[in-house]
Amino acid sequence: MRKKIICMLLLVFSLGATSVHAAGAEKARIIMETSMGKMVLALFDDKAPVTCNNFRTYVRDGYFNGLIFHRVIPGFMIQGGGFEPGLKKRAPRAPIMNEAHNGLKNKRGTLSMARTQDINSANGKFFFNVNDNRSLDHRSMRMNEYGYAVFAEVVEGMDVADAIVAVPRGQRGMFGDVPHEDVLILKMYEEKKLKK
Numbered sequence: 001m002r003k004k005i006i007c008m009l010l011l012v013f014s015l016g017a018t019s020v021h022a023a024g025a026e027k028a029r030i031i032m033e034t035s036m037g038k039m040v041l042a043l044f045d046d047k048a049p050v051t052c053n054n055f056r057t058y059v060r061d062g063y064f065n066g067l068i069f070h071r072v073i074p075g076f077m078i079q080g081g082g083f084e085p086g087l088k089k090r091a092p093r094a095p096i097m098n099e100a101h102n103g104l105k106n107k108r109g110t111l112s113m114a115r116t117q118d119i120n121s122a123n124g125k126f127f128f129n130v131n132d133n134r135s136l137d138h139r140s141m142r143m144n145e146y147g148y149a150v151f152a153e154v155v156e157g158m159d160v161a162d163a164i165v166a167v168p169r170g171q172r173g174m175f176g177d178v179p180h181e182d183v184l185i186l187k188m189y190e191e192k193k194l195k196k
Contacts, residue, residue, distance in 0.1 A: 028052075029155070029191040030059055034069075035184040036164055039157035040191070041111060047102040048151040051113055051122070054096045055151060056190070058124050063090070064188045071127075071177050072169050078161060079114055079127040085182050087175055092123035100138040100147035107132050109161075111152040119146045128154065130165045 027042035043052045058064055064081060067090060071079035084090055098119045106112055106129045113122035127148075129136070138147030154161060164183050172178040 028056070030055075030152070030188055031191055032064075032157075032188045033186045034160060034164070035182070035186060037157060037160035039160050040155050041152045042155045043152045044102075044104060044150070047104055048099045048149055050097050051099050051149050051151040054093070054123075055126070057093070059188045059190060062187075063092075063124060064185050067185045069164060069179065069183045069185070070175065072165055072167060072179055072183075073177050074165050075131050076133065077127040077129055077131075078164050079125060080185060081114070081125040085184070087172065087178070090124075092125075095121045095123050098122060098146060099149040099151070101141075102138075102149065104150035105132075106134070106136040106148060106150055109154045109158055110150045111154070112136065112148040112150045115148065117143070119143060122149065128161050130161055 028045060030041040030043065032039045032041060043055070045052045058081075066084060067080055068083055068085055068087075069078050069080040070083045070087060071077075082090060082092065095118075096113075098113075098115065104110065108129055108131055110129050111126055112129065114125035114127050115122040136148045139145040164179075167179045167181070167183060169177050169179045
């Protein structure tokens, strides 16, 4: 009987420790309100600390508020974070280090940083993967295989991303795959945690 009680106590203690660990491992969340609905994003701070800190700084500064999704490609991705309506460029912060080597994959529902051919050129532009885009994953340290840094995932509202990627789009000036009607990021902000 005493042995059973000790086993039960050990089990209860281990379950309690597990739940505390799980609570401590909760991801920080960002709310993105768009003209087509709301999405909730969970940041991978443990895997992409530089990228998450950069994104969070843009969110806190209100940089993303009022920007459009300027590139929408069905079966591929939705890009935003750089242009106001009328494709007026908004000045970004300095570029950051590419963390594509963090082991995260460009799977459907993840967010990654956009960049130029320069591996370490990402600043404020980001994209949602609406498909599993293996071609964007890190494969080696070579420039053409370095990949795009995954830093977050959609935990609520992927239906909004699917609605955005379905909007009519076309050429606008030198830009291709631009929605005919602006799809706006109304505001982005950090989710406040309730005090216990």
